[in-house]
Amino acid sequence: MLGWELPPNNSGGLGVACYHLCKALSKKAVDIEFILPYTAEHDIDFMRINAAHPQDVEAVLKSGIAYDSFKYVKHSGEVESVDLFGQTVLYEKAVERISRESEFDVIHAHDWLTCRAALRAQELTGKPLIVHLHSIESDRAGKEFGGNPLVREIESLAIHMADQVIAVSELTKRGIVREYGIAPDKIKVVHNSMDVDNLESLDVSNAYHYLTALRQQGWHVVVNVGRLTVQKGVVNLLKAARLVIDQQPKTLFLIVGNGEQEHELIELAASLGISKNVIFTGFLRGKQWRDAFAISDLFVMPSVSEPFGITPLEAIGYGTPALITRQSGVAEVLQNCLKIDYWDVEGMANQIVAVVEHESLHRELQINGYRELERLSWDDAAIKLANVYNQQTESVGA
Amino acid sequence: MSKAIVLYLHVHQPYRVRQYSIFDAAVSHDYFNPAYDDRTSNERIIHKVAEKSYLPTNRHLLELLRAHPEFKLSLSITGTVLEQLEQWAPEALRSFQELTVTGRVEIVAETYYHSLAFFYSRSEFEAQVQMHREKIQQLFGQTPQVFRNTELAYNNDLAHWADQAGYKGILAEGWDKVLDWRSANYVYQPTYTENVRLLLKNYKLSDDIAFRFGNRDWSEWPLTASKFVKWLNDSQDATNFNLFMDYETFGEHQWHESGIFEFLRMLPSEWLQTASNSFMTVSEVIDTFQPVDRVDVPQTTTWADTERDLSAWLGNDMQSSAIKALYELQAAILATDDLTLITDWRRLQTSDHFYYMCTKSFNDGDIHAYFSPYETPYDAFIAYMNVYHDMQFRLSQTGVEV
Numbered sequence: 001m002l003g004w005e006l007p008p009n010n011s012g013g014l015g016v017a018c019y020h021l022c023k024a025l026s027k028k029a030v031d032i033e034f035i036l037p038y039t040a041e042h043d044i045d046f047m048r049i050n051a052a053h054p055q056d057v058e059a060v061l062k063s064g065i066a067y068d069s070f071k072y073v074k075h076s077g078e079v080e081s082v083d084l085f086g087q088t089v090l091y092e093k094a095v096e097r098i099s100r101e102s103e104f105d106v107i108h109a110h111d112w113l114t115c116r117a118a119l120r121a122q123e124l125t126g127k128p129l130i131v132h133l134h135s136i137e138s139d140r141a142g143k144e145f146g147g148n149p150l151v152r153e154i155e156s157l158a159i160h161m162a163d164q165v166i167a168v169s170e171l172t173k174r175g176i177v178r179e180y181g182i183a184p185d186k187i188k189v190v191h192n193s194m195d196v197d198n199l200e201s202l203d204v205s206n207a208y209h210y211l212t213a214l215r216q217q218g219w220h221v222v223v224n225v226g227r228l229t230v231q232k233g234v235v236n237l238l239k240a241a242r243l244v245i246d247q248q249p250k251t252l253f254l255i256v257g258n259g260e261q262e263h264e265l266i267e268l269a270a271s272l273g274i275s276k277n278v279i280f281t282g283f284l285r286g287k288q289w290r291d292a293f294a295i296s297d298l299f300v301m302p303s304v305s306e307p308f309g310i311t312p313l314e315a316i317g318y319g320t321p322a323l324i325t326r327q328s329g330v331a332e333v334l335q336n337c338l339k340i341d342y343w344d345v346e347g348m349a350n351q352i353v354a355v356v357e358h359e360s361l362h363r364e365l366q367i368n369g370y371r372e373l374e375r376l377s378w379d380d381a382a383i384k385l386a387n388v389y390n391q392q393t394e395s396v397g398a
Numbered sequence: 399m400s401k402a403i404v405l406y407l408h409v410h411q412p413y414r415v416r417q418y419s420i421f422d423a424a425v426s427h428d429y430f431n432p433a434y435d436d437r438t439s440n441e442r443i444i445h446k447v448a449e450k451s452y453l454p455t456n457r458h459l460l461e462l463l464r465a466h467p468e469f470k471l472s473l474s475i476t477g478t479v480l481e482q483l484e485q486w487a488p489e490a491l492r493s494f495q496e497l498t499v500t501g502r503v504e505i506v507a508e509t510y511y512h513s514l515a516f517f518y519s520r521s522e523f524e525a526q527v528q529m530h531r532e533k534i535q536q537l538f539g540q541t542p543q544v545f546r547n548t549e550l551a552y553n554n555d556l557a558h559w560a561d562q563a564g565y566k567g568i569l570a571e572g573w574d575k576v577l578d579w580r581s582a583n584y585v586y587q588p589t590y591t592e593n594v595r596l597l598l599k600n601y602k603l604s605d606d607i608a609f610r611f612g613n614r615d616w617s618e619w620p621l622t623a624s625k626f627v628k629w630l631n632d633s634q635d636a637t638n639f640n641l642f643m644d645y646e647t648f649g650e651h652q653w654h655e656s657g658i659f660e661f662l663r664m665l666p667s668e669w670l671q672t673a674s675n676s677f678m679t680v681s682e683v684i685d686t687f688q689p690v691d692r693v694d695v696p697q698t699t700t701w702a703d704t705e706r707d708l709s710a711w712l713g714n715d716m717q718s719s720a721i722k723a724l725y726e727l728q729a730a731i732l733a734t735d736d737l738t739l740i741t742d743w744r745r746l747q748t749s750d751h752f753y754y755m756c757t758k759s760f761n762d763g764d765i766h767a768y769f770s771p772y773e774t775p776y777d778a779f780i781a782y783m784n785v786y787h788d789m790q791f792r793l794s795q796t797g798v799e800v
Binding site for chain 2: 243247335336337338339346347349350351353354357358359360361363364365368
C-alpha cells in the first residue's frame with residue numbers, strides 16, 4: 001500500500017483514513033506493507049511500515065505539518081531539502097527499488113502524491129493497480145477544472161491506468177467523471193467511516209477554561225476544525241457568524257486549524273466587526289483538539305467541496321451536533337445533522353441561531369447523531385475493499 | 399348473518415410552513431406561500447394530490463355510487479384541505495360535492511385545523527369543531543353526527559366529551575390493547591357514557607389496503623377485490639368491517655400503477671354478490687347494530703406507528719416544546735381579535751407540523767420521511783420556531799407583552 005502519511009505525523013484526514021482502513025483490513029486477513037515517504041516511529045502492529053527513500057539516504061524527515069517540504073539526511077550527514085514535487089519523484093524511485101525486492105498481489109495507492117510511484121510499480125510488476133482518491137485537485141483548488149496542471153496530469157494518468165478506482169464518496173466519484181472523463185463504472189465508492197470506540201476519551205476537565213467560564217455565563221460556542229484553505233469554506237462561516245452575532249450576541253466562534261487563508265480570515269473577522277467573537281487557535285492536536293469539540297454547542301463544516309470529511313463524525317462522537325454542507329461526502333452517510341449549501345450564508349446563520357437558541361434541537365441532534373454514529377464502522381469499508389482485492393487478483397489469475 | 403363494510407376515508411392536507419428563516423422573522427409574515435417549485439409549496443402539492451388522487455378517486459367513487467345503489471361510504475375532510483381546494487383546485491372540491499349529493503356519502507366531524515387541541519386547550523378544541531361543522535354545512539349541506547379526532551387520538555375523556563356534545567358515534571383505532579379479547583368488527587360503547595357509540599378500525603384489513611397493497615414482498619400480493627371479499631365472507635365473527643384509512647391511499651400512497659383503482663372499482667360488485675352483504679355509513683352502522691360491550695380506554699391511542707400513541711407527534715423535546723410554546727400564546731392571540739393573526743396561529747396547530755419533527759425512525763428513511771417536505775426533522779423544527787418568533791413579534795406590535 002502506498003500512502004503519504006500516517007498518524008501521528010499526519011496533516012489531516014488522509015493519514016487517519018489510511019490508518020483505520022488498514023487496521024480494519026488486517027482483521028480481514030489482508031497482509032499489508034505500507035510504504036511512507038518519510039522515516040518515523042509508529043506504534044502499529046497490524047501491518048509492516050516501510051520508509052521509501054534513496055539508498056544513500058539515512059532518513060527522510062517531514063518538516064512542517066502540512067504538505068510541506070521534506071529533509072533528506074544522507075549517510076554523509078549532509079542535509080538536503082526537497083519540495084513536494086521533488087519528493088514524489090524520489091518516492092517513486094524508492095518505491096521502484098522496493099517493488100523489485102518485495103512480493104505482493106495488489107498495489108493500492110492513496111491520492112495523487114503516491115501515483116507516480118504506483119504507476120512505476122505497476123509497470124515493473126504488472127500487478128493490478130487500485131487508485132484510491134480521498135480528494136482530487138479540483139476539490140483542493142475549490143474550483144471545477146482548477147488546480148495545478150501538473151497535479152491534474154498525474155491524477156488523470158493514474159486514474160486512466162488504474163485497474164480500479166476507489167472514491168471516498170459519490171461526490172468525489174462525480175468529480176472524477178467530470179474532471180477526467182472517465183467511465184463511472186470504473187469507479188467504486190467506499191465511504192470513509194468511524195468506529196466510535198476508537199475515539200480517545202475526554203478528561204473530566206476541559207482545556208478551555210475561559211470558554212468553560214463563558215458558557216456558565218450563558219455564552220454558546222460554535223467550532224470549526226480544519227485546514228484554513230479555500231476548499232474549507234471558512235469565509236462563509238465568518239459571514240454567517242456576523243449574522244448570528246446580530247441575533248445572539250453571546251455566541252463565540254472557535255476556529256481550529258491553520259493554512260494559507262489564516263491571515264485573510266483574521267482580517268475578515270476584523271472587517272466584519274466580530275473579532276471579539278472569533279477565536280483562532282492555530283493547529284491543535286491531542287487533548288486541545290478533542291476538547292475543542294467537547295466545549296462547543298455546534299460543529300460547523302462549511303466546506304465548498306469536501307470529498308468525505310470525517311470531522312463531523314468526530315464532533316458527534318464528542319457529543320457535539322454537526323452542521324455540514326451538502327457539498328460533502330459525509331452528507332451521503334450522515335442523516336442526523338443539519339445540512340446546508342455552502343453558498344447559503346443566511347441559511348447557515350439561521351441553523352446556527354436555532355441550535356444556540358433551542359436546547360431541545362441541540363439535544364435531539366446530539367442524541368440521534370450519536371446513535372447513528374454507533375452504527376458506523378470501518379469494517380464496512382474493509383469488506384468492500386477486500387472484495388475489490390479478490391476481484392482484481394482473480395481476474396489476473398484467469 | 400348480515401355483514402356491512404364501513405368504508406371511511408380521511409381527506410387532509412396541512413398548510414406546510416415554508417423554509418422560514420430567522421432573518422424572515424419580523425420582516426415577512428407570510429409563512430405558507432413559498433415559490434411554486436419549493437418542496438413546501440402547498441399549492442403545488444394540492445395540485446399534485448388533486449391530479450393523482452382526488453380527481454381520479456372521486457371519478458371512480460361517483461361511478462360506483464351510480465352503478466350500485468347499495469354502495470355507501472363516509473369521509474372526513476379537514477378545514478385546511480377544504481380551504482386549499484377552494485383556492486387552488488376548485489374542480490376537485492366540486493368532485494367531492496358531487497359525491498355527497500347522492501345522499502350516500504356521510505361526512506364525519508373533526509377539528510377544522512386537524513389539531514391536537516383536545517390535549518392542550520378544550521375551548522380552542524371546541525371552537526375548531528364548531529368551525530368545521532359550519533364549513534361542512536356551508537359546502538356540503540349536511541351536519542356531521544359522528545366524531546373523529548385528529549390522528550384518531552382517543553381516550554375516555556374524549557368519548558365523554560363527544561357524548562355530552564351529542565354525537566352518536568366516535569371513531570378510534572381497533573388496537574389490540576384496547577380490544578383485548580374483543581373483535582373490532584362490532585359496535586361498542588365507551589365506558590362512562592350514555593349514548594355515544596364507538597367504532598374501532600380493523601387495522602389489519604385497513605392496512606392491507608392502505609399500506610401493504612403495493613408491496614410485492616407481501617405474501618398476499620397481489621391483493622384482488624375477490625380475494626379481499628373472500629376473507630370478509632369467511633369471517634364468522636362480525637357485523638361490520640371498519641375500513642378506515644387516509645383517502646390519499648388511492649392514487650397517492652398507493653400509486654395508480656399498483657392497481658389500487660381497479661381494486662376499488664371491483665370491491666362493491668364482489669362484496670354485493672352475497673345478498674346479505676351491504677355497505678353502511680358510520681351513522682347507519684350505529685343505528686343498525688346494538689353495542690355488544692363497553693370499552694375502557696384510559697390511555698390515549700392513535701392510529702400511528704407500532705406504538706399507537708402520540709409519540710409520533712409529541713415524543714421528542716423539539717415537538718413537545720414547540721407545541722407547548724404555541725398554546726401558551728392562545729390568550730394573547732385571541733385577545734387581539736386580529737383574524738389574520740388568529741388564523742396563522744390556528745394553522746400552526748395542525749398536527750403535521752409536529753409529525754415532521756419526529757426523529758424516532760428518521761434513520762430508516764421510513765414513512766415519516768416520505769410524508770415530510772423537509773430534508774430533516776431538525777429543519778422542520780427550525781422553520782416552525784422561527785415562525786413562532788414572528789408570531790411573538792406581531793403580538794408585541796399590538797402592544798401585548800409576550
